[in-house]
Amino acid sequence: MNDIIIKNIKSLILPKKSVHPLKGKEMDELTIIDDAEVVINAGRIIYAGPSGHDFQAEKEMDAGGRIVSPALVEPHTHIVHGGSREHEMSLKRQGVPYLEILKQGGGILNTVEATRNASFDELLNKASASMTRMIQHGVLTIESKSGYGLDRETEMKQLQVSRALEEKFPVMMKHTFLGPHAVPRDKDSDVFLDEMISLLDEVKEIADFADIFCETGVFTIEQSRKYMTAAREKGLRVKIHADEIDPLGGLELALEQDAVSADHLVAASEEGKRQLASTDTVAVLLPGTTFYLGKNEFADARGMIDAGGAVSLATDYNPGSCVTDNLQMIMAVAALKLKMTPNEIWNAVTVNAAHAVGLGTVRGTLDEGDTADLVIWDAPNHEYIPYHYGVNHAYQVIAGGKVIFERPGLSL
Numbered sequence: 001m002n003d004i005i006i007k008n009i010k011s012l013i014l015p016k017k018s019v020h021p022l023k024g025k026e027m028d029e030l031t032i033i034d035d036a037e038v039v040i041n042a043g044r045i046i047y048a049g050p051s052g053h054d055f056q057a058e059k060e061m062d063a064g065g066r067i068v069s070p071a072l073v074e075p076h077t078h079i080v081h082g083g084s085r086e087h088e089m090s091l092k093r094q095g096v097p098y099l100e101i102l103k104q105g106g107g108i109l110n111t112v113e114a115t116r117n118a119s120f121d122e123l124l125n126k127a128s129a130s131m132t133r134m135i136q137h138g139v140l141t142i143e144s145k146s147g148y149g150l151d152r153e154t155e156m157k158q159l160q161v162s163r164a165l166e167e168k169f170p171v172m173m174k175h176t177f178l179g180p181h182a183v184p185r186d187k188d189s190d191v192f193l194d195e196m197i198s199l200l201d202e203v204k205e206i207a208d209f210a211d212i213f214c215e216t217g218v219f220t221i222e223q224s225r226k227y228m229t230a231a232r233e234k235g236l237r238v239k240i241h242a243d244e245i246d247p248l249g250g251l252e253l254a255l256e257q258d259a260v261s262a263d264h265l266v267a268a269s270e271e272g273k274r275q276l277a278s279t280d281t282v283a284v285l286l287p288g289t290t291f292y293l294g295k296n297e298f299a300d301a302r303g304m305i306d307a308g309g310a311v312s313l314a315t316d317y318n319p320g321s322c323v324t325d326n327l328q329m330i331m332a333v334a335a336l337k338l339k340m341t342p343n344e345i346w347n348a349v350t351v352n353a354a355h356a357v358g359l360g361t362v363r364g365t366l367d368e369g370d371t372a373d374l375v376i377w378d379a380p381n382h383e384y385i386p387y388h389y390g391v392n393h394a395y396q397v398i399a400g401g402k403v404i405f406e407r408p409g410l411s412l
């Protein structure tokens with residue numbers, strides 16, 4: 001006897017499980033099963049496909065003609081942080097560039113001060129509020145970065161808070177050390193980078209990836225290569241904030257370093273985009289950040305996909321350059337500004353996002369045996385979610401076969 005059967009599913013969205021991230025034309029392939037049902041037992045998918053079978057289950061759920069997909073995967077967040085930077089909005093309005101605010105000691109350094117001053121519990125409570133919103137928006141796999149400590153004690157505190165989130169919520173997480181996120185005001189960048197490299201032995205016990213902000217006025221290509229090489233020698237896979245604002249060649253460095261992902265890529269070179277296709281490195285695009293920074297040039301998703309590359313999407317949720325924990329909104333910006341198709345977008349927030357955090361065959365699909373992490377959406381079809389933006393379309397969120405969120409209706 002199974003635990004649950006979900007019936008009356010208007011259409012079931014089934015991204016393809018693949019040992020490699022979906023690339024190029026594959027990204028536009030998406031199986032949609034109309035008139036479907038899902039059978040769950042012991043927290044795992046037993047069946048997800050056309051209805052009409054005679055499955056037995058303790059509990060029958062009626063999807064009410066709604067659509068169902070795997071729970072979303074969020075491959076790039078700065079969810080653990082103290083404070084907020086709404087005061088910087090006026091600087092942005094006056095046209096002060098992001099890197100100028102950082103140079104003046106604001107930006108990331110402002111959040112560093114708030115994070116250093118926050119207790120473990122304060123950071124956990126604040127991140128828990130964001131985690132709750134992400135889950136309510138259909139996300140059950142999340143990557144979480146450090147990078148607001150710039151010292152051993154606070155970087156480790158952030159990573160421990162990240163681990164505590166995974167204990168507290170029914171989600172799967174990956175944890176990233178982003179010690180080289182900015183250079184402390186009173187430090188030489190090479191000296192500081194060596195300090196962060198010296199932490200890698202300790203970090204590799206608690207983090208899955210090592211990440212660096214390779215950007216003008218932050219860390220150079222040479223410094224990024226030194227750090228990524230050191231991290232890989234310690235057995236950590238690497239990520240990189242690359243070519244976000246200036247075209248330093250961060251994407252090429254990511255590919256040279258066999259990075260699991262290269263993130264931002266707004267200023268990525270044509271050569272880098274061409275090389276992407278011959279690797280399994282996932283381009284994690286963050287169009288919400290481009291929108292939030294008031295820029296008009298978005299990452300060239302079309303160019304990367306059409307050249308055969310693998311693309312995924314994330315919020316980049318952080319207090320300074322993209323203050324949203326709503327991945328559905330990013331799906332809409334990807335449709336409007338990255339010119340991605342609905343099928344590409346759904347693959348970019350499920351199976352390819354899973355590959356971007358080393359979970360490519362573990363999350364983002366509903367194959368037999370997969371964890372029963374799925375969302376029942378209040379939407380008529382899969383194209384509707386990127387189309388109708390700014391609202392939460394998740395009706396029910398099911399984690400490991402348990403309904404953990406149901407959007408309340410009005411009590412009139």
Ligand SMILES: O=C(O)CC1=NCN=C1
Pocket residue numbers: 078107108111213241244318319320321
């Ligand atoms: O500004 C922040 O807090 C987050 C960020 N890191 C690199 N780009 C944006």
Ligand SMILES: [Zn+2]
Pocket residue numbers: 076077078241316318
């Ligand atoms: Zn980021």
